[in-house]
Amino acid sequence: xxxxALRRELLDIPPTDPAVDxxxxxxxxxxxxxxxxxxxxxxxxxxxxxxxxxxxxxEGISQKMLTQxxxxxxxxxxxxxxxxxxxxxxxxxRLTDLGLGLSKAxxxxxxxxxxxxxxxxxxxxxxxxxxxxxxxxx
Amino acid sequence: xxxxALRRELLDIPPTDPAVDxxxxxxxxxxxxxxxxxxxxxxxxxxxxxxxxxxxxxEGISQKMLTQxxxxxxxxxxxxxxxxxxxxxxxxxRLTDLGLGLSKAxxxxxxxxxxxxxxxxxxxxxxxxxxxxxxxxx
DNA sequence: ATTTATACTTACCAAAAAGAGAGCATGGGC
DNA sequence: GCCCATGCTCTCTTTTTGGTAAGTATAAAT
Numbered sequence: 596x597x598x599x600a601l602r603r604e605l606l607d608i609p610p611t612d613p614a615v616d617x618x619x620x621x622x623x624x625x626x627x628x629x630x631x632x633x634x635x636x637x638x639x640x641x642x643x644x645x646x647x648x649x650x651x652x653x654e655g656i657s658q659k660m661l662t663q664x665x666x667x668x669x670x671x672x673x674x675x676x677x678x679x680x681x682x683x684x685x686x687x688x689r690l691t692d693l694g695l696g697l698s699k700a701x702x703x704x705x706x707x708x709x710x711x712x713x714x715x716x717x718x719x720x721x722x723x724x725x726x727x728x729x730x731x732x733x
Numbered sequence: 734x735x736x737x738a739l740r741r742e743l744l745d746i747p748p749t750d751p752a753v754d755x756x757x758x759x760x761x762x763x764x765x766x767x768x769x770x771x772x773x774x775x776x777x778x779x780x781x782x783x784x785x786x787x788x789x790x791x792e793g794i795s796q797k798m799l800t801q802x803x804x805x806x807x808x809x810x811x812x813x814x815x816x817x818x819x820x821x822x823x824x825x826x827r828l829t830d831l832g833l834g835l836s837k838a839x840x841x842x843x844x845x846x847x848x849x850x851x852x853x854x855x856x857x858x859x860x861x862x863x864x865x866x867x868x869x870x871x
Numbered sequence: 872a873t874t875t876a877t878a879c880t881t882a883c884c885a886a887a888a889a890g891a892g893a894g895c896a897t898g899g900g901c
Numbered sequence: 902g903c904c905c906a907t908g909c910t911c912t913c914t915t916t917t918t919g920g921t922a923a924g925t926a927t928a929a930a931t
Contacts, residue, residue: 599789599790602779615847615850618850618854619843619846619847619850620767620771622846622850622853623767623770623771623842623843623846624767626842626846627765627766627767627770627842628765629758629761629762629765632761632765633758633761641740645907645908646907646908646909647906647907647908650908652737657889657890657891658890658908658909658910659889659890659891659909659910659911660888660889660890662908662909662910663889669860670856670857670860671853671856671857672852672853672855672856672857672859672860678908681898681907682896682897682898682899682906682907683896683897683898683899683905683906683907683908684896684897684906684907684908684909685907685908686907686908686909693849693852693853693856696845696849697842697845697849699841699845700841700842700844700845701841701842702841703837703838703839703840703841703842704761704764704765704835704838704839704841704842705757705761706838707834707835707837707838708757708760708761708764709753709757711831711834711835712753712756712757712760714810714831715760715809715810715831716756717810718808718809718810718831719808719809719810721810722807722808722810783877783878784877784878784879785876785877785878788878795919795920795921796878796879796920796921797879797880797919797920797921798918798919798920800878800879800880801919816878819877819928820876820877820926820927820928820929821875821876821877821878821926821927821928821929822876822877822878822879822926822927823877823878824877824878824879
């Protein structure tokens with residue numbers, strides 16, 4: 596019996612399907628990514644964006660990464676990609692319901708970050724100081 | 734005037750401090766990471782863990798990544814690290830209030846993933862099919 | 872004296888990620 | 902006839918990441 600199974604038995608926590616667990620973890624891994632999160636935020640705010648607009652709004656992203664991230668999001672059903680057959684090309688991206696749901700779910704994390712960034716900065720300088728003190732004395 | 738500034742003016746959205754924006758984005762990038770999210774989940778469930786326990790609970794993580802991730806979390810003030818001066822060594826990790834807050838914020842994302850993984854799987858197979866069809870016909 | 876246990880740290884190496892920059896397609900404006 | 906705009910794709914190179922394996926410290930058990 597694994598650690599976890601024993602713990603679950605002792606604490607009376609229902610067992611989980613490991614296949615589902617792995618899938619959920621894989622999705623979290625896929626989706627918990629800086630650019631994905633940023634794009635979702637931008638698309639939530641603006642509703643509908645062309646490639647170039649996203650490129651400008653998502654500061655620091657390379658064309659390659661943008662394409663890649665958008666493709667992955669499309670594949671996972673988070674955005675729709677609409678191609679207008681005009682020249683020069685026009686392509687629009689928009690969140691799906693699924694993507695909007697993730698946006699809402701992730702909203703809490705943005706709020707947390709906005710509310711707590713000062714504490715994190717503080718923690719970082721405290722940590723640096725502690726390390727410096729250790730280096731000097733310990 | 735940037736795209737964004739113009740948009741904000743037109744839509745009457747208050748301007749944001751770009752320094753804060755960047756910091757918040759950096760924090761999101763730091764924290765929206767598979768292992769960080771997993772460790773936070775494990776620590777939320779168990780309250781307090783030794784290194785070895787985390788190592789076993791966090792399936793697939795290497796010692797190096799575990800150490801690295803825990804250090805980063807400690808630096809950011811998400812966990813405390815308590816060293817007991819015994820042999821063999823004993824070190825305990827526990828979420829701080831800050832970490833617990835993030836845990837709560839992430840909770841929404843876990844729930845979203847659990848509720849929607851089937852739709853994502855579906856979207857993926859739809860996408861694959863569409864691509865295959867395009868490859869054959871387009 | 873040797874083994875064991877724990878929580879690392881370090882060095883090395885392979886693999887993956889990501890940036891830079893060129894190329895492509897094409898209708899309209901000059 | 903040529904250039905521009907857009908949204909890519911492709912290649913090449915660099916950077917980053919992450920795994921593996923070995924080393925460290927030390928008291929207690931054998």
